[in-house]
Amino acid sequence: MSEAPMLEVQDLVIRYRGRGLFAARPKPAVNGASFRLAKGETLGIVGESGSGKTSLLRAILRLLPVESGSVQLDGQDWLTLKRDALRRARQKLGVVSQNPFLSLSPRLTIAEILAEPLLAQGQRSGPDMQKKIAGLLSDCGLPADFLQRRARELSGGQAQRVAIARALALEPGLMIFDEPTSALDVSVQAQILNLLADLKESRGLSMLFVTHNLKVVAHISDSLLVMRRGDVIEYGRTEEIVRAPAQEYTRELLSFGRGTEHPVIHKTALPT
Amino acid sequence: MPLLNIRNLSVAIPTPDGDVHAVRSVSLEIERGEIHGVIGESGCGKTMTGMAALGLVPKGARIAADRFHFDGEDLRENAARLRGRRIGMISQDPAAALNPVLSIARQMDDVLRAHRDMPRQARHSEAVELLAATGLPDPERVLKSYAHQLSGGMQQRVVIAQALATGADFLIADEPTTALDVSVGAQVLALLRKLVAERGLTVLMITHDMDVIAEACDRATVLYAGLSVETGPVHDVLQRPGHPYARALLAALPDAAPHGAKLEAIEGSIPPPRSQIDGCAFAPRCPQAMPVCALQAPPERTLAAHRWLCHLPEGSA
Numbered sequence: 089m090s091e092a093p094m095l096e097v098q099d100l101v102i103r104y105r106g107r108g109l110f111a112a113r114p115k116p117a118v119n120g121a122s123f124r125l126a127k128g129e130t131l132g133i134v135g136e137s138g139s140g141k142t143s144l145l146r147a148i149l150r151l152l153p154v155e156s157g158s159v160q161l162d163g164q165d166w167l168t169l170k171r172d173a174l175r176r177a178r179q180k181l182g183v184v185s186q187n188p189f190l191s192l193s194p195r196l197t198i199a200e201i202l203a204e205p206l207l208a209q210g211q212r213s214g215p216d217m218q219k220k221i222a223g224l225l226s227d228c229g230l231p232a233d234f235l236q237r238r239a240r241e242l243s244g245g246q247a248q249r250v251a252i253a254r255a256l257a258l259e260p261g262l263m264i265f266d267e268p269t270s271a272l273d274v275s276v277q278a279q280i281l282n283l284l285a286d287l288k289e290s291r292g293l294s295m296l297f298v299t300h301n302l303k304v305v306a307h308i309s310d311s312l313l314v315m316r317r318g319d320v321i322e323y324g325r326t327e328e329i330v331r332a333p334a335q336e337y338t339r340e341l342l343s344f345g346r347g348t349e350h351p352v353i354h355k356t357a358l359p360t
Numbered sequence: 361m362p363l364l365n366i367r368n369l370s371v372a373i374p375t376p377d378g379d380v381h382a383v384r385s386v387s388l389e390i391e392r393g394e395i396h397g398v399i400g401e402s403g404c405g406k407t408m409t410g411m412a413a414l415g416l417v418p419k420g421a422r423i424a425a426d427r428f429h430f431d432g433e434d435l436r437e438n439a440a441r442l443r444g445r446r447i448g449m450i451s452q453d454p455a456a457a458l459n460p461v462l463s464i465a466r467q468m469d470d471v472l473r474a475h476r477d478m479p480r481q482a483r484h485s486e487a488v489e490l491l492a493a494t495g496l497p498d499p500e501r502v503l504k505s506y507a508h509q510l511s512g513g514m515q516q517r518v519v520i521a522q523a524l525a526t527g528a529d530f531l532i533a534d535e536p537t538t539a540l541d542v543s544v545g546a547q548v549l550a551l552l553r554k555l556v557a558e559r560g561l562t563v564l565m566i567t568h569d570m571d572v573i574a575e576a577c578d579r580a581t582v583l584y585a586g587l588s589v590e591t592g593p594v595h596d597v598l599q600r601p602g603h604p605y606a607r608a609l610l611a612a613l614p615d616a617a618p619h620g621a622k623l624e625a626i627e628g629s630i631p632p633p634r635s636q637i638d639g640c641a642f643a644p645r646c647p648q649a650m651p652v653c654a655l656q657a658p659p660e661r662t663l664a665a666h667r668w669l670c671h672l673p674e675g676s677a
C-alpha cells in the first residue's frame with residue numbers, strides 16, 4: 089500500500105460573497121480544483137493575476153471557507169478540524185510569501201524573528217533554542233553573524249532566506265510558497281531556488297509553489313497545475329507538460345522570450 | 361547618426377553619507393526605428409539613465425558626459441523641452457500614470473490640446489485613431505471610461521496612446537510589462553513592435569527580464585553597477601555573450617539548467633553605490649577574474665557590432 093499523500097484536494101470550490109445583500113453570486117474564484125501532492129514532491133501552481141492561485145492557498149491554510157470539496161492533509165480530513173486540533177495540525181504547514189520585508193518586523197534581530205514561532209508554541213528559550221535557531225539559519229545559507237542583525241539591514245535575498253528559516257522552525261511537512269522569488273533579481277532567484285532544492289532533499293519537504301512565472305516553476309516542480317480564471321486547465325507531471333502542453337495558453341507561456349530552439353524570434357515579424 | 365547618442369554618462373546624487381554613483385559610465389547608441397533594451401539587476405542604474413535622458417534626475421544630481429545628444433541636441437540643456445514633445449515615457453505602473461478622477465477622453469484631449477494645434481472635433485478623431493492604433497477594441501467606450509474601469513493591459517495601451525498624442529517619436533519604457541501578466545505583457549510588446557514598424561518609433565526598453573529582451577528588442581545593452589559592460593545585437597548578446605557578467609546572468613535563469621538541476625547562482629552582490637571602483641566592477645564576483653582585473657579598468661573587446669569590456673581576450677568564453 090502506498091503512503092498517504094501529503095495533500096489531496098478534491099473538487100474544491102471557493103466563492104467570495106457578492107457585495108450587498110441582493111448582489112448576484114460572483115463566479116467562483118476556484119472552480120472545482122482537484123490534485124494530489126505526494127510526500128517529498130513539489131507541485132507548481134501557475135496562472136495569471138486573478139486566476140485563483142492565492143485563493144486556493146488561503147483555503148488550504150483555512151483562512152477562507154470553501155463552498156464544497158475536500159482537503160486531506162497527511163491523511164487527515166483537514167476541513168473539519170476544529171480549534172486545538174486545527175492549531176496543532178497547522179504546524180504541519182509553513183508559509184513564505186512574495187515580499188519578505190512585509191513579513192519580517194524590521195526592528196527585531198534575526199535571532200528574535202526565528203525564536204518567535206518556537207516561543208509561541210510554548211518552547212522555552214535557552215541554549216537548546218539558540219542552537220536550533222543557529223541551525224535553521226545555516227541551513228538557509230546565512231552565516232551566524234546574521235543572528236544579531238536586524239531585518240531592515242538585509243538585502244531582498246537575505247530577507248527571503250530568513251523568512252524561509254522562520255517557516256521551517258516548527259518543522260512543517262508541507263511548505264507553501266506564494267511567489268517567493270518574484271521580487272528578486274535572477275541571480276538571487278537562482279540562489280533561492282537552489283536553497284529550496286537542498287531543503288527538499290535534506291528534509292524531505294513537500295512543497296506547493298505558486299507563481300506566474302512558468303519557467304521558474306517548471307524548473308523546480310515535479311508536477312504542475314495551470315490555472316485560468318478559477319479553472320484548472322492543465323495538470324500533470326512537469327516534464328510531460330513542458331514537452332507537450334495540451335493547452336494553447338500553456339504553450340504561449342512556455343514560448344515567451346528565449347525559446348529553446350530559436351532563442352530570438354520576434355512574435356510580430358516586421359514587414360519588409 | 362544615432363537618434364540617442366550617449367558617451368560615458370555619469371549621474372552622481374549627493375546624500376548626507378556621500379555621493380551615490382547611480383550611473384558611473386554608460387554609453388548608448390540608439391538608432392532610429394530600433395527597440396534597444398537596457399538590462400541589468402536592480403540598482404544597476406537603468407532607471408536613472410532613463411531619467412537623465414528625460415531631464416528628471418533628483419535635485420542636486422550632477423550629470424557629466426563626453427556626449428549626451430538626442431537628434432543632435434544636447435540633452436543637458438534641452439531635456440526638459442524635448443520631454444513631452446519628442447521624448448515620451450512609459451512606466452511600470454500605468455494606473456499611477458493616469459489621473460483617477462478624469463475620464464480618459466479628458467486626459468487624451470488635454471495632451472492633444474497642449475501639443476497639437478487642432479480644432480476640437482479633430483482632436484476627438486485623433487484620440488480615437490490613437491487608441492485604435494494601440495489595439496484597444498472599442499476606443500469610443502474607452503474614452504468614456506475612467507482608469508479604474510480598465511485592466512492593466514488596457515491602461516498601459518492608453519498610456520502609450522498618450523505618449524503618441526504628444527507627437528513623441530522616442531519612447532523610454534521603464535519595465536512596461538513587469539506589472540502585467542505574461543500573456544498581456546507579450547501583447548504590449550507586440551504593440552510596441554508594431555508601432556516601431558508602422559510609425560517609425562524608437563524605443564529605449566528598460567527591463568530586468570531577458571525574455572522581454574528576446575521578445576521585443578533589436579539590440580541590447582547590459583548594465584552592471586552603473587556601467588554599460590556589453591552592447592550589441594540581441595542575437596549576439598543572448599547567444600554569445602562576451603562579458604562574464606552577461607554569461608552569468610543567462611546561466612542563472614531557471615531554464616538554463618536541466619529540470620531540477622542546480623542553477624548557477626551568482627554569489628555575492630553588486631558593489632555599494634557609494635563605493636569607488638578600481639579595476640573591473642564585476643571582479644569580486646567573477647569566476648574568471650585575474651590579478652589585473654582588480655587594478656585596471658578592462659579594455660573594450662569588439663566583434664563586429666558586438667562590444668564588451670573585459671580583460672579576457674575575445675573567444676575565451
Ligand SMILES: Nc1ncnc2c1ncn2[C@@H]1O[C@H](COP(=O)(O)OP(=O)(O)OP(=O)(O)O)[C@@H](O)[C@H]1O
Pocket residue numbers: 104105117135136137138139140141142143144300
Ligand atoms: N477578498 C476577496 N473578496 C472578493 N473577491 C476576491 C477576494 N480575493 C480575491 N478575489 C477574487 O478571486 C479571484 C481569484 O483571486 P486570487 O487572489 O486567488 O488570484 P491569484 O491567482 O492569486 O492572482 P495574483 O497572481 O494577482 O496573486 C479573482 O477574481 C479575485 O478578484
Ligand SMILES: Nc1ncnc2c1ncn2[C@@H]1O[C@H](COP(=O)(O)OP(=O)(O)O)[C@@H](O)[C@H]1O
Pocket residue numbers: 373375380381382383400401402403404405406407408409418633
Ligand atoms: N533619489 C535617489 N537618491 C539616492 N540614491 C538613489 C536615488 N535614486 C536611485 N538611487 C540609487 O542609484 C542607483 C541606481 O538606481 P536605479 O537607476 O533606480 O537602478 P535600476 O533602475 O537599475 O534598478 C541605486 O543604487 C539606487 O539606490
Ligand code: SF4
Pocket residue numbers: 603604605640641642643644646647648649650653658669670671672
Ligand atoms: S575584466 Fe576580469 S573580472 Fe572583469 S569580467 Fe573580465 S575577467 Fe571578470
Ligand SMILES: [Mg+2]
Pocket residue numbers: 141142143
Ligand atoms: Mg496571488
Ligand SMILES: [Mg+2]
Pocket residue numbers: 406407
Ligand atoms: Mg528601475
